[in-house]
Amino acid sequence: MVAAGVIVQGRRLLVVSKRAAPDVFYLPGGKPDPGETPEAALTRELGEELGVRPVAPRLLMRVEARAALEGVPLRLTVFTTDIDGVPRPAAELAHLRWITGTGDGLRLSPALGEHILPRLRADGLLD
Numbered sequence: 001m002v003a004a005g006v007i008v009q010g011r012r013l014l015v016v017s018k019r020a021a022p023d024v025f026y027l028p029g030g031k032p033d034p035g036e037t038p039e040a041a042l043t044r045e046l047g048e049e050l051g052v053r054p055v056a057p058r059l060l061m062r063v064e065a066r067a068a069l070e071g072v073p074l075r076l077t078v079f080t081t082d083i084d085g086v087p088r089p090a091a092e093l094a095h096l097r098w099i100t101g102t103g104d105g106l107r108l109s110p111a112l113g114e115h116i117l118p119r120l121r122a123d124g125l126l127d
């Protein structure tokens with residue numbers, strides 16, 4: 001399982017890529033440590049990856065898809081959240097982008113491209 005955050009500002013969605021695969025973009029987040037709740041994992045990962053704190057996260061959806069890098073089945077627990085602070089990519093991240101509902105031509109993880117972005121588009125949250 002992976003906990004991930006939907007962060008929308010100015011009708012654009014924050015996506016990141018990692019140094020291990022700099023051309024594949026997905027939501028910030030990661031796997032909970034043993035015994036950690038999804039909410040706690042989201043808080044820890046947003047801090048580690050972006051140096052921000054989630055404010056009032058709420059569950060948006062659960063998604064099953066192929067993991068972007070390993071190709072194995074993956075369950076994501078996706079939260080919509082506001083954030084405290086300006087996101088700055090930490091060392092393990094390669095890029096940070098704010099995308100519209102089209103994906104702006106970026107290569108997206110299956111979960112993001114096939115499930116989450118269409119949902120945000122249908123909800124009218126993105127340009």
Ligand SMILES: Nc1nc2c([nH]c(=O)n2[C@H]2C[C@H](O)[C@@H](COP(=O)(O)OP(=O)(O)OP(=O)(O)O)O2)c(=O)[nH]1
Nearest residue numbers: 002004026027028029030031067068069070109111
């Ligand atoms: N965070 C995140 N991961 C995603 C998304 N879509 C997707 O396929 N993934 C995949 C990529 C990776 O295979 C996996 C996330 O694992 P990760 O390795 O980044 O997690 P982590 O930060 O806990 O890293 P680690 O401790 O395993 O090194 O989920 C997404 O939207 N957000």
